[in-house]
Amino acid sequence: QANKAVGPQVDYTITGIDAGAGEMATAQKAIKKYHLSKWQLQTSSSSAMTSTLGKAIKNRQAIIVTGWQPHWMFTKYKLKFLRDPKGVFGKAENIHTVVRKGLKQDKPEAYTVLNRFHWTKAEMSKVMLAVNKGADPKRSADKWIKQHPQQVRQWTAGVKHVHGQSLKMTYVAWDSEVASTNVVAEVLRSIGYKVTIQSMEMQPMWASIATKAADAQVCAWLPNTSGVYYRKYRGQFVDLGVNLRGAKVGLAVPTYMTKVNSITDLNK
Ligand code: PBE
DSSP states (O other), X not given: OTTSOHHHHXXXXXXXXXXXXXXXXXXXXXXXXXXXXXXXXXXXOHHHHHHXXXXXXXXXXXXXXXXXXXXXXXXXXXXXXXXXXXXXXXXXXXXXEEEOTTHHHHOHHHHHHHHHOOXXXXXXXXXXXXXXXXXXXXXXXXXXXXXXXXXXXXXXXXXXXXXXXXXXXXXXXXXXXXXXXXXXXXHHHHTTOEEEEEEOOHHHHHHHHHTTSSOEEXXXXXXXXXXXXXXXXXXXXXXXXXEEEEEEEEXXXXXXXXXXXXXXXXXX
């Protein structure tokens, strides 16, 4: 089987995630740029994609997914990103925190904490892996916070306690963003905010900040993956800068697919 072309083994299908994800648009672009005319990108969800991936790996079958890092799938499974010689997926990305206009004036304490929030890929992965193992996201966030008191104190240092002010965060239920959003929400709760977090598709998430229906989101993968909405809503939000450095997006396969190392190999 290792010698057979990969296309027929997977029905020329790339297993994707939610249609609204930036990575899905980029994967469509890759299909064009690499002339993968026989190939289709299957829309599903992060959880359906990882479940299909898990089953394929259990049976040592070929599979190609839209992958990203940080993500627990790279911890749990032996995966590799396919090389992307045309650079369609771009290089490493950073994740930014984006808040609504006027937040600094209205809720300066929240603004300060959101502005300071930043962590590493390894830290985010820890929370993601706990959630993947079945732990509640809020509890996993709490546990991480308890284990990193100095870091969290840096984000809240000198910030005065508020008394039940409300704060609304929006996010997309990608595993990475479930982790970051819950951690930030719990930190803001610890200084007295009544935080609600609401998951939605990517476009409404950006719109919620632009229309001031929501206060903050920590899910902006830039410059590429969230670039469409970053440009579309430019001037209608405040970019607080990087909260995680060196994220990556691309097509990924299990390492046992030794013949498939580059997106160009999908044409063989
Ligand atoms: N992701 C995770 C998102 C950004 C974070 C790569 C699935 C996407 O828009 O594709």
